[in-house]
Each structure stands twice: as structure tokens, then as C-alpha cells.
Amino acid sequence: MTKQRLIILLVFIIALTAAALQFLPKTRQSAGISPPATVFTHSEETSSVEKPCSNEHPDWRPAQTIEGVDIAPALACEPDNPYEVATSVKGTNNVSMMTLMQTDLAQDALILGEDVDKDGDPDEIHIKLEVVELNGSSPDGEFLINTYPIAPGIQPGLWVYAPKSRGMALKNFNSVVAIPMLRAPSPTIRVEQGDKVFITLENTHYLPHTIHLHGVDHAFHNSKGEDNDGTEEHAVFPGKSHTYEIQPRHAGTMLYHCHVQTAQHFMMGLHGLFVVEENHPNNWVQTFNVGAGLVRHPSVGVKNTYSQEYDLVYQSIDKKLSQIIQNANDPRLVAQRMSRDYNMTESFENYFLLNGHSFPYTLRDGMITVSDNENVKLRIANVQRSPVAIHFHGHKATITAYDGMDKPEASRITRDVFDIAPAQRIDLHLSTQNNGVNSYGPGLWMFHDHVATGTTSDGMEPGGNMAILAYKQLLDEQGMPTMHDDLLNEVFSKDYYAKKQALWAQGDFKHLLGDAGLIIPPYWQIIVFGLAVGLLIGLALVFTLKRKQA
Amino acid sequence: MQNHTRPNYTMNLILIISLLLATHLANAEGHHHTGMVMDEKGMIMNANPDKLPRDCTQLSETVDITIHAGQQHATKFNGKMFAFDNQEWNVKPCAKINITFINDDQIRHQLMIHGLPGYLYPDGMFHLELNGAGKLQASLILPSQKKTYLVHCELPQHMEKGMKAQLKVDGGDGDLPSIPGISAAVNADDYPVDWTQTNLAILLLCVLAGSALPFLILKLRQP
Numbered sequence: 001m002t003k004q005r006l007i008i009l010l011v012f013i014i015a016l017t018a019a020a021l022q023f024l025p026k027t028r029q030s031a032g033i034s035p036p037a038t039v040f041t042h043s044e045e046t047s048s049v050e051k052p053c054s055n056e057h058p059d060w061r062p063a064q065t066i067e068g069v070d071i072a073p074a075l076a077c078e079p080d081n082p083y084e085v086a087t088s089v090k091g092t093n094n095v096s097m098m099t100l101m102q103t104d105l106a107q108d109a110l111i112l113g114e115d116v117d118k119d120g121d122p123d124e125i126h127i128k129l130e131v132v133e134l135n136g137s138s139p140d141g142e143f144l145i146n147t148y149p150i151a152p153g154i155q156p157g158l159w160v161y162a163p164k165s166r167g168m169a170l171k172n173f174n175s176v177v178a179i180p181m182l183r184a185p186s187p188t189i190r191v192e193q194g195d196k197v198f199i200t201l202e203n204t205h206y207l208p209h210t211i212h213l214h215g216v217d218h219a220f221h222n223s224k225g226e227d228n229d230g231t232e233e234h235a236v237f238p239g240k241s242h243t244y245e246i247q248p249r250h251a252g253t254m255l256y257h258c259h260v261q262t263a264q265h266f267m268m269g270l271h272g273l274f275v276v277e278e279n280h281p282n283n284w285v286q287t288f289n290v291g292a293g294l295v296r297h298p299s300v301g302v303k304n305t306y307s308q309e310y311d312l313v314y315q316s317i318d319k320k321l322s323q324i325i326q327n328a329n330d331p332r333l334v335a336q337r338m339s340r341d342y343n344m345t346e347s348f349e350n351y352f353l354l355n356g357h358s359f360p361y362t363l364r365d366g367m368i369t370v371s372d373n374e375n376v377k378l379r380i381a382n383v384q385r386s387p388v389a390i391h392f393h394g395h396k397a398t399i400t401a402y403d404g405m406d407k408p409e410a411s412r413i414t415r416d417v418f419d420i421a422p423a424q425r426i427d428l429h430l431s432t433q434n435n436g437v438n439s440y441g442p443g444l445w446m447f448h449d450h451v452a453t454g455t456t457s458d459g460m461e462p463g464g465n466m467a468i469l470a471y472k473q474l475l476d477e478q479g480m481p482t483m484h485d486d487l488l489n490e491v492f493s494k495d496y497y498a499k500k501q502a503l504w505a506q507g508d509f510k511h512l513l514g515d516a517g518l519i520i521p522p523y524w525q526i527i528v529f530g531l532a533v534g535l536l537i538g539l540a541l542v543f544t545l546k547r548k549q550a
Numbered sequence: 551m552q553n554h555t556r557p558n559y560t561m562n563l564i565l566i567i568s569l570l571l572a573t574h575l576a577n578a579e580g581h582h583h584t585g586m587v588m589d590e591k592g593m594i595m596n597a598n599p600d601k602l603p604r605d606c607t608q609l610s611e612t613v614d615i616t617i618h619a620g621q622q623h624a625t626k627f628n629g630k631m632f633a634f635d636n637q638e639w640n641v642k643p644c645a646k647i648n649i650t651f652i653n654d655d656q657i658r659h660q661l662m663i664h665g666l667p668g669y670l671y672p673d674g675m676f677h678l679e680l681n682g683a684g685k686l687q688a689s690l691i692l693p694s695q696k697k698t699y700l701v702h703c704e705l706p707q708h709m710e711k712g713m714k715a716q717l718k719v720d721g722g723d724g725d726l727p728s729i730p731g732i733s734a735a736v737n738a739d740d741y742p743v744d745w746t747q748t749n750l751a752i753l754l755l756c757v758l759a760g761s762a763l764p765f766l767i768l769k770l771r772q773p
Contacts, residue, residue: 097588106658106681107588107589107590107593107681108590108681130657130658130705132706133706133707134706136706136707136710137710137737138710138737139710139727139728139735139736139737139738139739140710140727140728140735140736140737141736141737142737145706145707145710146706146707164658164681166588166593166658166679166681167593167595167677167679168704169704169705169706170704172673173664173673173674173675178706182706202656202657202658202682203657204657204658204705204706204708205707206631206632206707206711237621238621238631238632239620239621239622239632239655239656239657240621240655240656240657241656241657241682328739329629329710329711329735329737329739330628330629330630330739331629331630331631331711332629333629333739333741
């Protein structure tokens with residue numbers, strides 16, 4: 001080969017290499033004159049879209065009397081089971097078999113005893129609680145069991161206390177869905193001041209737990225001289241039971257929670273409101289308020305001042321913590337990963353719940369429904385890891401008690417943001433008098449934690465503890481807010497919270513705010529690149545073979 | 551309650567319980583809870599001491615089985631928390647089983663058998679439940695089909711954590727998954743491997759031996 005030829009060849013090879021590098025296909029590329037078309041990820045399929053309200057029990061909504069118990073109307077899409085309310089008032093031992101059959105309560109879940117002070121209501125209360133895992137793992141396949149979604153497609157692992165139940169914990173044998181009584185938050189427990197209350201924890205779970213009666217008047221030991229404070233060193237082990245005994249002398253809004261590995265077990269959901277109602281004659285209180293929310297049979301003391309009463313529990317979840325019970329089945333692995341591998345000082349809050357649900361499920365059972373000129377009592381507890389700043393649109397409410405201690409009337413504060421530290425409670429007097437201060441008039445007013453994370457679900461807005469204070473005239477017959485069809489159709493979708501759906505891809509804006517599609521690369525670039533690389537390989541092969549022959 | 555073997559045993563029991571509780575079970579029956587007996591101790595659903603399945607002309611055998619349930623019975627298995635004292639029972643086709651169910655814990659446990667014929671057992675289910683420590687007795691009659699029935703406690707996470715067993719008729723039609731001590735899990739947990747120095751040395755030796763083999767063969771083939 002001559003020198004001249006060799007130089008030409010070298011230049012040719014360099015040119016080919018340069019061309020190949022220049023037109024190397026990329027994973028991202030800037031658009032030319034026409035950017036890629038809009039694609040519509042808001043699928044036309046309906047599989048991920050849910051009906052805002054399934055309207056399973058319209059007969060549960062109206063006011064009714066069961067077993068002689070007056071039950072207030074509940075307008076919500078998912079009203080509390082009135083038979084459960086009646087049984088929670090009369091006790092499982094004082095209702096007919098027919099009523100009990102309409103609930104999931106065990107026959108010994110709530111035994112009401114003697115009227116010791118002869119004032120027309122029972123004063124000996126025996127409560128039995130179990131510990132239930134929701135959205136837990138199964139060794140039998142890649143699915144969660146006893147599922148309880150907090151929002152469309154969101155099923156974090158949770159632990160809750162539940163009234164002792166009976167029968168199937170799943171809707172049926174072919175289902176993995178938990179029965180309605182097994183849900184977050186743990187039920188509000190109501191007793192009367194001066195009642196002799198026996199709270200038995202029957203630990204149906206696979207790890208040790210306790211009940212600590214936070215702020216509730218209780219002796220350090222029970223009548224047997226055993227632990228009555230529910231702390232770490234007196235854990236109730238799996239399969240064991242323990243009875244805590246109290247006779248609270250002071251009324252107010254308190255808490256109960258697990259005090260074993262408290263940071264983790266608390267955040268897993270083992271906490272609830274514990275309300276001690278003032279002593280009054282003929283005061284049959286509703287012992288369990290499953291799922292918190294509207295109290296359908298308020299106490300005599302509350303009814304004297306208020307037309308309605310709501311229990312509001314603000315709860316948060318760290319997805320890293322809640323996934324531990326979903327990623328292992330062996331109790332030893334769960335214990336190790338939760339108590340030693342997991343580090344609470346490195347935790348985040350990802351989900352924010354009001355009464356066990358995140359928006360939009362809060363619309364089904366977390367709404368406050370009012371008429372004009374009502375006085376409503378709200379008991380609010382913050383069981384999150386972080387403080388909350390609860391804000392009501394269109395209203396200013398008045399704080400009547402802090403941590404179960406009444407605030408003297410003259411020094412009460414009326415405001416529109418309520419800061420509540422972890423484990424604190426406040427009682428609010430919400431007036432719906434349209435006077436420009438207490439209320440600005442009828443509406444579908446939002447109320448939510450104003451800390452920025454509080455209205456998101458794993459960062460997705462609107463979610464979290466967003467809920468609505470609704471004036472009744474603006475609700476439809478299923479208790480859902482009217483005039484919001486577009487929003488409801490968008491957010492009652494698993495795809496929305498899985499972040500698979502463009503936010504504002506609707507109407508005229510479909511093409512403008514849908515998802516941008518992929519860019520199509522120019523074909524001549526691909527052709528040039530292909531030719532250059534092909535030639536280089538061919539040359540290399542020819543030279544190798546020639547050398548071998550030589 | 552324990553020693554009733556008469557055919558009208560269920561009816562008697564219903565009568566006694568109804569009187570005790572002064573309630574009307576007739577009402578309860580109207581609410582999808584047919585064949586249910588409940589008292590403060592627990593409940594029995596769909597017991598069947600006398601009705602033969604359609605495919606059986608007579609009882610083949612009568613078996614007395616005592617089943618304990620409790621946390622203590624899980625101690626013989628790794629990585630479980632609740633269990634029955636036995637994980638498998640074998641009976642002949644058309645057998646009658648008298649079950650004595652004993653709860654050794656202070657909490658609620660259940661004994662459910664699923665997949666039974668619906669015309670005898672509503673929802674295909676036989677169900678015993680004890681509210682706490684105690685004992686229940688009830689009977690059922692199985693059809694002739696060769697089949698493995700799931701026996702479990704349905705409290706959340708109790709089956710998942712070990713309270714799972716199987717009842718085989720005529721040898722059964724295979725094992726169910728994750729029966730403690732009998733069958734593997736479908737969705738098994740991962741555990742770290744114990745890589746000791748000895749284990750590593752063995753691995754290395756095997757790799758060396760394997761790679762030397764071709765050379766050895768070449769050498770042998772050379773004349």
C-alpha cells in the first residue's frame with residue numbers, strides 16, 4: 001500500500017468516526033420546530049376510577065331509634081352503622097341477638113354492669129380491645145391482606161385497636177378486604193366521669209403491645225397490684241390479655257395509645273381518643289365511635305350546649321415504617337426491622353389522615369355537615385409525629401378546652417388556625433351563625449392542616465387530611481358535595497395518586513396541559529450513523545483477514 | 551354442652567341459648583346467620599352432626615379430633631406466632647368428624663373450614679370461635695370427594711403467622727401452601743446467607759478445580 005493511499009484511508013476512518021460520534025443516538029434530544037404531541041395518560045379505561053360514593057347503606061343515614069337508643073342522622077356517604085352505635089350505647093349484653101347480628105362486635109366486647117349511683121345509667125363498664133393489622137403481608141402470595149385503603153390505591157401497613165369482634169375479619173372468604181369495623185383510626189372510647197371502667201387488651205397481634213391512658217385519671221396499679229400505666233416493661237405479649245382499671249374523676253378529651261416501642265407503634269396507628277364525659281343522670285354514652293367522626297348519640301352534657309359533636313383525629317404515616325410489615329412475614333424479621341433497622345430520627349411523614357382517610361376518601365366519612373345557626377362541638381387530637389395547624393375556611397371557632405382542661409369563658413380564644421402539638425387535644429366550639437366572624441355563610445368550606453405537607457399524599461396534592469365543612473343544602477342525597485363533579489371524577493382514581501395522570505388535562509386544556517409525548521428523531525441522522533459504523537466494522541474485518549492470509 | 555350426640559343436638563342448643571339470652575334466634579336466622587349458635591363463650595356456625603352429603607350413602611367412619619389453638623403451639627416452628635397443635639388430619643370419604651376445639655390463649659381464636667358443599671354449609675363454611683380460653687364441640691360430615699380443605703383462624707394475620715392447617719379427605723388433592731412444617735410459602739421471605747470463611751474457601755476450591763479440568767483433558771489427549 002502506498003503512503004498516499006494510507007493517508008487517504010486514515011482520513012476516511014477519522015471522518016467516519018467523527019460522523020458516528022456526531023450522530024450518536026441519544027436518550028434525550030431537544031425538539032426542533034415542532035415539539036412532540038400531547039399524549040393522554042388520563043386513560044379512557046375506567047378500571048382505575050372509582051365511584052365517589054358507593055352508597056351501600058342509605059338506610060343507615062336517617063335518624064332512628066334502635067333498642068331505645070336515639071341515633072342522630074348522619075348525612076355522609078358512609079354513615080356509621082346505627083346498630084353498632086346502639087350496641088355501643090347499650091352494651092353487647094343489653095341488646096337483642098338481632099341487633100348484635102347487625103354488627104361485627106363479639107358478645108363480650110362491651111359489658112355494661114350495675115347502676116351503682118342509681119342515676120339511670122350503668123357505672124360498671126367492661127371494654128375489650130384487640131389489636132389488628134391492616135394491609136399486612138401474606139406468605140401465600142404477592143398481595144396485602146385485611147386491606148383498608150386510605151385513599152384510591154393507597155394501602156399503607158397499619159396497626160389499630162379494634163373493639164373485640166367476631167366472625168370473619170374479611171368481607172368474605174374470597175376477599176382480602178377488611179370488614180368495616182376494622183379500620184383506622186382506633187375507635188374513640190367514651191365513658192362517664194366516675195364510671196368504674198375495665199379495659200381489657202386482648203393481644204391478638206404477633207408483637208407485644210400495651211394501652212397507656214394518656215391524660216385519663218388512673219391509678220399506677222390496678223386492683224390486682226399489676227401494671228395500670230401501660231408502659232414498655234409491662235408489655236402484653238401475643239395471645240395474652242391484661243385489664244387496666246380506671247375510675248376517672250375528671251372529665252375531658254384524652255388519649256389512649258400503645259407504649260411499647262412507642263415511637264414506632266404510635267406511628268403505626270395504635271392511638272385513639274379517650275373521652276370522659278361529665279356525670280349526668282340518665283347519661284348513656286356511646287362507648288365506641290368506630291372510625292371517629294360524628295357522634296351519633298352524644299352525651300347529656302354535650303347535648304345541653306351543642307347540636308352536634310365530632311371526633312377528629314389527625315394521624316400521619318411514614319411509608320418506610322409502614323412497609324416493614326408488608327415486606328416480611330416472620331415476626332422476628334418484623335421486630336428486627338422495626339425496632340433496630342428502622343431509625344425514627346431519619347423518618348418522614350408521607351401520608352396524612354383525618355379519621356383514617358386521606359382526601360378524597362375524607363369526603364365519604366370525614367365531613368362536618370351543618371345547618372345555619374348551629375353550635376357544633378369538635379374534639380381534635382393530633383397524633384401525628386409533627387405539629388398541625390388546623391385551618392377552617394369561612395369560619396372562626398373558639399377553643400373551649402386544652403388537653404381536657406376547660407378554659408374559663410372570659411379568656412377563650414377565637415381564631416382560624418389552631419396549632420396543636422403532637423398528642424395534644426383541643427375542644428372547639430364551632431358556630432355557624434352567619435355574622436361575618438363565626439361564619440361567612442353557607443358553603444362547602446375546606447378545613448385542613450395548613451402545614452404544607454398536610455394536604456398531600458406522598459407529595460400528591462390534593463390529598464392528606466383535606467376535608468369539607470359542608471352546609472347541608474349543598475350536599476346531594478348521598479352526602480357528597482354538589483358542583484364538584486369534575487374534581488371528584490379526577491381524584492377518585494388510583495392513577496391520580498400513583499402520579500400517572502396529568503393534572504389539568506381536561507376540556508380546552510387537554511392538549512395544553514396533558515403529558516408531553518416522545519420526540520421523533522430525524523431519520524437522516526440515524527441513516528448517517530448506521531452507515532458510518534457499518535463501514536468502520538467492515539474495514540476492520542477486511543484488514544484482519546488480510547493480515548492472517550499474509 | 552359437651553355430650554350431646556343426639557341428632558337434635560343443634561336444636562336443643564339453640565333452644566337453651568335462646569332461653570338463656572332471652573332472644574329470638576328466628577330473627578337472627580333472617581339475617582344471613584343460619585345455623586348459628588352463639589353465647590358468651592363463643593359461637594358455632596354450620597355444625598352438621600346428621601345430614602349426609604348427597605354423594606354419601608352412609609358414614610364411612612366417625613373420628614374424634616381434638617384441636618388446640620394458641621400461641622404456645624407456634625414455638626416449634628421458626629418465624630411463626632400462632633398455630634394449631636396439629637397441621638394435618640386425614641379422614642376417609644363420607645367421614646363424620648367430632649371436633650373438640652380448645653383455645654389455650656386468653657384471646658379470641660377461630661377454627662374455620664372452607665370449601666364445603668354450600669347446600670349443607672352456608673357459604674361453604676364450618677366455623678368455631680372461642681372468645682377466650684375454653685372449649686367447644688361440634689361435628690361435621692364430609693363429602694366423598696378427594697380433596698384438601700383449608701383449616702384456619704381468620705383473625706387478621708393469624709393464618710399468615712402460622713394458624714393454618716389442612717384436612718385431607720381420601721388423601722387430599724395436594725398440600726396447601728405455607729402450612730407450618732408441611733409446605734413452603736408462595737411469597738417466601740429472604741434471609742441473609744451465612745458466608746463463613748470455610749464456606750468461601752470451599753467455593754474457591756471448586757472454582758479452581760472446575761477451571762483446571764479442560765487443561766487436564768488436553769494434557770491427557772496429547773500423545
